[in-house]
Amino acid sequence: MLHAIGRAPQQVDPAIGARDILADFAPTESVAPQDVLFLEGDEAVSLFDVVHGVIRLCRLLPDGRRSITGFAFPGSILGLSVRGSYAYTAEAITPCEIRRCARSAVTRLLDTRSDFRHRLLSIVSDELCAAQDQMVLLGRKTAPERIVSFLLWIASKSQGDGKRVDLPMSRTDIADYLGLTTETVSRELTKLKQAGLIAMPTPHHIELLRRDALDEIAEYGEAESRAFTGKIRSARWPS
């Protein structure tokens, strides 16, 4: 399943060091693209920490429809499950470096290292927040808004000037992440290109040409109005 790659270790982003919470407790392992770290439903024996690369987290419906519930970038934790089994499948998209830690060791770390405890809780709390962002995107955003939100999100994950973005994942992955089809993803990207908001030297390299316009489309600055969210409704509780 995982084959160690004999080549020289990828350099780890220095900026990520602070979040590599297993750095002191487990060695890194190399994972090749398309390799499966674990399958949904497998017994959750280990916790994983992404040091380098991008990993996709998928779920399947019985009839084959796929949903990508997240892309894991360096700093992400994978495989947390208090119940016995993994909630999703994790597959590498790019060559990755990960750390693996047995569940029992994690429990021990939680009990003995308060710094570890707080970092784990912090990461999980951030992931919950990201999950809610994604629910808003899937539930209420239009196709162009989803695409632009996605591009800006990837850009924010990349080092660099924030103008050049590379998309390691396929159009199918993007579609399954955004709740769209590959055709729609492709069409919306070409529309953005034709509108002059992005450039696309290759399908996997995007340049953000007009950040202002893109921010606008993505409804950046989400929920700035923090007013009462509901219409005023009858105070009675429906019997």
Place this chain on the structure above:
Amino acid sequence: MLHAIGRAPQQVDPAIGARDILADFAPTESVAPQDVLFLEGDEAVSLFDVVHGVIRLCRLLPDGRRSITGFAFPGSILGLSVRGSYAYTAEAITPCEIRRCARSAVTRLLDTRSDFRHRLLSIVSDELCAAQDQMVLLGRKTAPERIVSFLLWIASKSQGDGKRVDLPMSRTDIADYLGLTTETVSRELTKLKQAGLIAMPTPHHIELLRRDALDEIAEYGEAESRAFTGKIRSARWPS
């Protein structure tokens, strides 16, 4: 077992004693329907524990589109945020009993009580799993599937024989939770009624008449095929 949509009924009132993790540390408070516990963006000063009732968690887009990212039932934890501010607004739907615990006290509990630590982590881990269920629903399920999944999920949260369900929330709430419009919610419910799968004595009381057929529609037993999720793709990492 896999975490499918209607999964793991965490039982209500009497049984949730085990999950009422602040029971020993904070008194209960009453909250009236439509009351706001906290607003998205507010400084996250407290953690809340739902003892009784149902609470909705909402997010807003700048133009007013609303997304309900979850309904909190007894046993849920609200307001966890390691960053400074709440990620969503929490509003009571029914009369509720909650416990409130200051952030500093939570930190202290985390450091001193390993039972508290494990229960909190367990709850958060379940919430992450539920969030992924919801992403699959929003990203890949059709309107009828969403409605039925929702009904079965609510049923699993209710005590009783699992046949009678009551929906404390409005059609608008359901729509904002399922990424649909109220009209579509209403239409799909009447279709189910006309097909004889449910009865609807009042808009807020549903009876599940043919559980087998409903399970089928909701694609219960999600992802039983745990095979490799992706098509086989080129092993090369796109340059």
Place this chain on the structure above:
DNA sequence: CGACCGTTTGAGATCCTTCAATACCAGTGG
């Protein structure tokens, strides 16, 4: 070159939304 795979483009169909009207229920006042 020719096959393969991923991406893009096109045309038509469909599911869901939008807009609008009607129904329903509880409370209130004539």
Place this chain on the structure above:
DNA sequence: CCACTGGTATTGAAGGATCTCAAACGGTCG
């Protein structure tokens, strides 16, 4: 008792955003 009101839910008709099906394009590799 009944009309009236406000809020929610339901129903209808029409439109549109996205999907489906299908073909063309463009790289890579044998």
